[in-house]
Amino acid sequence: MSEFKLLVTGSKGRMGQAVISAAQAQGVAVGATIDLGDALAPALEKCDCVIDFSSHHFTDELLTEAVKLKKSLVIGTTGHTDEELAHIREASKVIPVVFASNFSVGVNTLFWLTRKATELLGPDFDLEVIEMHHRMKKDAPSGTARTLVEILADVRGLSYDSDCRHGRFGDVGARTPKEIGVHALRGGDVVGDHTVVFANVGERVELTHKASSRDTFAGGAVRAARWLADKPAGLYDMQDVLGLK
Ligand SMILES: NC(=O)C1=CN([C@@H]2O[C@H](COP(=O)(O)OP(=O)(O)OC[C@H]3O[C@@H](n4cnc5c(N)ncnc54)[C@H](OP(=O)(O)O)[C@@H]3O)[C@@H](O)[C@H]2O)C=CC1
Numbered sequence: 001m002s003e004f005k006l007l008v009t010g011s012k013g014r015m016g017q018a019v020i021s022a023a024q025a026q027g028v029a030v031g032a033t034i035d036l037g038d039a040l041a042p043a044l045e046k047c048d049c050v051i052d053f054s055s056h057h058f059t060d061e062l063l064t065e066a067v068k069l070k071k072s073l074v075i076g077t078t079g080h081t082d083e084e085l086a087h088i089r090e091a092s093k094v095i096p097v098v099f100a101s102n103f104s105v106g107v108n109t110l111f112w113l114t115r116k117a118t119e120l121l122g123p124d125f126d127l128e129v130i131e132m133h134h135r136m137k138k139d140a141p142s143g144t145a146r147t148l149v150e151i152l153a154d155v156r157g158l159s160y161d162s163d164c165r166h167g168r169f170g171d172v173g174a175r176t177p178k179e180i181g182v183h184a185l186r187g188g189d190v191v192g193d194h195t196v197v198f199a200n201v202g203e204r205v206e207l208t209h210k211a212s213s214r215d216t217f218a219g220g221a222v223r224a225a226r227w228l229a230d231k232p233a234g235l236y237d238m239q240d241v242l243g244l245k
């Protein structure tokens with residue numbers, strides 16, 4: 001039987017480098033790496049599964065080639081447009097895909113806790129999400145903040161597109177009970193902090209996760225690639241991989 005091999009895209013980036021180290025630590029072979037400007041198809045042919053932490057601008061090309069060559073995908077890249085998200089859903093009808101805004105065990109536990117807390121606290125609590133990342137991060141809000149808002153919106157019967165309020169500035173008026181505020185901070189070398197605030201009159205609950213190393217994301221992504229090896233076509237997330245559903 002031939003050895004299971006990974007293709008790491010964006011391999012010179014912060015996450016690409018961490019994924020290569022995590023693969024080595026878990027004894028998984030990296031069969032090829034590519035970066036901006038390199039040809040995808042020849043690299044893909046040599047491998048079984050792609051771990052992608054590059055740019056959402058690359059997602060369409062990656063999905064098209066992976067479907068053509070029937071390779072599985074672990075997508076960690078964030079900041080996708082609605083069209084790119086639709087393409088991911090379409091491709092997952094043909095190949096197995098793990099798509100997760102965050103691969104850390106802690107953040108996936110935060111997702112679970114956020115759903116539970118929203119259900120338990122009920123509709124009187126105002127909902128706000130705050131995230132902070134390093135100064136080089138390009139997309140805002142973070143993919144993880146978006147997932148948190150989607151969980152809050154799902155429990156409350158709201159929608160990310162209509163009910164999310166990105167920051168506040170000027171004479172914005174009083175907060176409405178429906179809105180979910182989202183605030184993106186950028187600076188220094190912060191790996192990734194997320195807080196969900198549940199605020200009522202007289203009390204407040206805050207759930208916070210702070211990542212201090214990218215190894216937690218990279219290790220999770222390699223674990224997801226190994227988990228995906230015997231799975232049928234479908235769209236999975238890290239909670240599926242961790243058995244948190
Ligand atoms: N899901 C999760 O758990 C996590 C997700 N992320 C996400 O991963 C992505 C990458 O983050 P990070 O590693 O910090 O970013 P970096 O900018 O450090 O790395 C991205 C790498 O991808 C390369 N790249 C850009 N476009 C392409 C392309 N079309 N084809 C191949 N390679 C390309 C870049 O090259 P160049 O520099 O030449 O542009 C760069 O080397 C972001 O979307 C981020 O939000 C990050 C951490 C955790």
Ligand SMILES: O=C(O)C1=N[C@H](C(=O)O)C[C@H](O)C1
Pocket residue numbers: 078101102133137141142143144145191192193
């Ligand atoms: O770009 C990053 O660095 C991170 N991106 C992910 C996101 O957008 O949620 C995950 C993590 O917080 C780090």
